[in-house]
Amino acid sequence: MTTCYAQLRLKGLSDFSNFSFTALFISQDTGRKFETNKLKIHSTGISVEAQFPLKKNENAKNCSVRFNVFLPTGRLLEPKPFMGITYTKENGSRVKHTEHEVKLVAHTTSSSQNHNVNQVQIAHTVPAPDGLIMVAYYNYAINESGRKYGVDPQAIGSIVFQEKFFSVAAVGKNVLAYVVFDRFGVKETRSYGLGEMQLGLAADLLDYPKNDKDRLRKAFDLITNNPQIATDLVAKNISLKQKKIGRKLSPREATILHNAGEKFLDSYLSPNSNKAEFDSNKFVYNRSRNWQGSIKEALKGIIYSKPDNCKTCEASPRTLSKYWKPGEGYTGI
Structure with a gap:
C-alpha cells in the first residue's frame, strides 16, 4: 500500500517553537479526503511528516495537500489553507519540503507592549480561484x-x-x-x-x-x-x-x-x-x-x-503544465 507524504519548511522567523499545522490530503482519483490532527513544527521551521495511506485505486501522483499553520496562540497563521507538495517513499523518490515564507507586519501602536503576535497583520497567500x-x-x-x-x-x-x-x-x-x-x-x-x-x-x-x-x-x-x-x-x-x-x-x-x-x-x-x-x-x-x-x-x-x-497578500507567479489549443474541445478543468 502506497502512502502520500507532506512536510513543511517555514521561513522568515528565527524561532518557530510552539507553531503547529494540519494537513488536508485529497485523492484526485476518488475524491477521498483526510485531515490530520495538529502536528508539531520544530523550532527550525521544519515540521514532522504528515501522511495519508492510499487505497489500491488511488495513485500517489494524484494526491494533493493543503496546509493550515497555527501560531503559538492557537490562532491560524492565514485565513485560508495553502497548497503544498506531496511525495512518496518508493524507489527513486525523495523528501520534498513545501517551503512557505512567514512575515509578520506590525501595526503602528502608541505603546510598545502591544507589539506582540496578537497585534500583527499576517502576510499570507490566497489560493487561486x-x-x-x-x-x-x-x-x-x-x-x-x-x-x-x-x-x-x-x-x-x-x-x-x-x-x-x-x-x-x-x-x-x-x-x-x-x-x-x-x-x-x-x-x-x-x-x-x-x-x-x-x-x-x-x-x-x-x-x-x-x-x-x-x-x-x-x-x-x-x-x-x-x-x-x-x-x-x-x-x-x-x-x-x-x-x-x-x-x-x-x-x-x-x-x-x-x-x-x-x-x-x-x-x-x-x-x-x-x-x-x-x-x-x-x-x-x-x-x-x-x-x-x-x-x-x-x-x-x-x-x-x-x-x-489585499496589502498583506503575497503571491508567486506560476504557469500551468498545459494550456488549451485551437481545435481542442471544452475540458472543464
Whole structure:
C-alpha cells in the first residue's frame, strides 16, 4: 500500500517553537479526503511528516495537500489553507519540503507592549480561484475573441473569471445538462458554456431563427463543446453594446452587461445613478472587480493569485503544465 507524504519548511522567523499545522490530503482519483490532527513544527521551521495511506485505486501522483499553520496562540497563521507538495517513499523518490515564507507586519501602536503576535497583520497567500485558472488555461481563446470583435480581452477574462469562480459547480451543471437533457429539456434562460451564457441569447447571437425548434439545442451543443465559440459569443454581445454607445466597455461595464443584462447596465451608465447601489457582493459581476491585476496576468497564461486590495497578500507567479489549443474541445478543468 502506497502512502502520500507532506512536510513543511517555514521561513522568515528565527524561532518557530510552539507553531503547529494540519494537513488536508485529497485523492484526485476518488475524491477521498483526510485531515490530520495538529502536528508539531520544530523550532527550525521544519515540521514532522504528515501522511495519508492510499487505497489500491488511488495513485500517489494524484494526491494533493493543503496546509493550515497555527501560531503559538492557537490562532491560524492565514485565513485560508495553502497548497503544498506531496511525495512518496518508493524507489527513486525523495523528501520534498513545501517551503512557505512567514512575515509578520506590525501595526503602528502608541505603546510598545502591544507589539506582540496578537497585534500583527499576517502576510499570507490566497489560493487561486478556479475562475482564475480557467482564464489562464483558455487565454488563447479569450484573447482571440477580443481581437476578432474589438473588445478588451480583460472584459472577456473578467466574465469567465466570475462565471467560473466555482469551476467545479459550473462544469458539473454542464455535464448534468447532457445527462438529463431529453427528460427535462433546456430553457432560454439557462446558462452554459465557458461564459455561462443564456441559451436564448446564444441562439440569437448565432442567428438561429426563432421558428427553429432546435435552436436552443444547437446553441447548447456549440457553447458546451467549443470554447472558442463560447468566448466569441461573449465578445460579440459586448461588441454590439459598444456599437450602440459608441465606445468600448470597461471590464466592469462588460461584466454587468453579461451577468445582469443590458437594462441593468443602462441604469449603471445613467449619470443620475447611485453607483454605490451596484457595489454589493451579492452581485455575481462584482466577483471579478477586485481581481483585475491577477486576471491581466492570467491572460498571459500566468497564475498570480493576489486580490487588488489585499496589502498583506503575497503571491508567486506560476504557469500551468498545459494550456488549451485551437481545435481542442471544452475540458472543464
